Amino acid sequence: MGLSQIRERIARAEAEAGRAPxxxxxxxxxxxxxxxxxxxxxxxxxxxxxxxxxxxxxEKWPALKARFEGVDLHLIGPLQSNKVRQAVDLFDAxxxxxxxxxxxxLADMAQERGTCPALFIQVNTGEEAQKAGVMPGDxxxxxxxxxxLDLPLRGLMCIPPVEEEPSxxxxxxxxxxxxxxxxxxxxxxxxxxxxxxxLGATHVRVGSAIFGExxxx
Ligand SMILES: *Cc1c(COP(=O)(O)O)cnc(C)c1O
Numbered sequence: 401m402g403l404s405q406i407r408e409r410i411a412r413a414e415a416e417a418g419r420a421p422x423x424x425x426x427x428x429x430x431x432x433x434x435x436x437x438x439x440x441x442x443x444x445x446x447x448x449x450x451x452x453x454x455x456x457x458x459e460k461w462p463a464l465k466a467r468f469e470g471v472d473l474h475l476i477g478p479l480q481s482n483k484v485r486q487a488v489d490l491f492d493a494x495x496x497x498x499x500x501x502x503x504x505x506l507a508d509m510a511q512e513r514g515t516c517p518a519l520f521i522q523v524n525t526g527e528e529a530q531k532a533g534v535m536p537g538d539x540x541x542x543x544x545x546x547x548x549l550d551l552p553l554r555g556l557m558c559i560p561p562v563e564e565e566p567s568x569x570x571x572x573x574x575x576x577x578x579x580x581x582x583x584x585x586x587x588x589x590x591x592x593x594x595x596x597x598x599l600g601a602t603h604v605r606v607g608s609a610i611f612g613e614x615x616x617x
Pocket of ligand 1: 431452476477559608
């Protein structure tokens with residue numbers, strides 16, 4: 401598919417939803433992709449990337465950031481509490497804030513440094529046992545907890561169950577964000593980003609449709 405086609409499809413989806421051009425940020429999900437594919441997308445001028453593993457990102461991105469100016473790196477996968485320091489060094493945004501212990505670690509780190517990545521709370525909209533994220537019923541309370549810690553909350557993130565209609569999950573996430581006064585919505589992947597944009601996504605996370613199929617992960 402490629403970057404330019406995805407950009408065109410995003411622009412069309414924005415227009416169809418009556419949303420301002422450029423209101424949706426495209427996060428190019430580069431996990432597990434060969435370096436030359438990532439470099440090709442950087443060469444085309446794209447700067448916003450997503451990775452789902454701290455370790456993998458730490459091996460790959462410091463060198464790329466030194467070569468390409470203005471990289472905006474988003475962590476879209478789970479974050480262990482013992483990797484928070486490494487994560488805040490590396491990432492400009494974290495989409496997987498999902499528990500009190502992590503919130504407290506991030507708040508400590510923010511205090512120590514005077515800065516903090518933009519944060520999205522992950523919501524387990526499908527209430528799946530194996531999936532990360534706060535349950536929808538606990539989301540309002542967790543938002544309040546994070547605010548009490550002065551964390552820079554940007555919005556909410558979800559990964560809908562594979563077998564279900566994603567629009568129901570996107571709409572649920574949008575409702576939770578709305579009633580909590582949060583403007584960011586990180587939702588939509590290669591197969592459903594246009595649906596997500598119609599329902600208010602501000603950040604879409606697109607991997608395989610830009611880079612091609614992944615070998616794994
Ligand atoms: C891998 C991944 C994506 C991108 O998936 P594609 O289907 O390749 O677009 C988006 N979000 C998360 C959390 C991911 O782990």
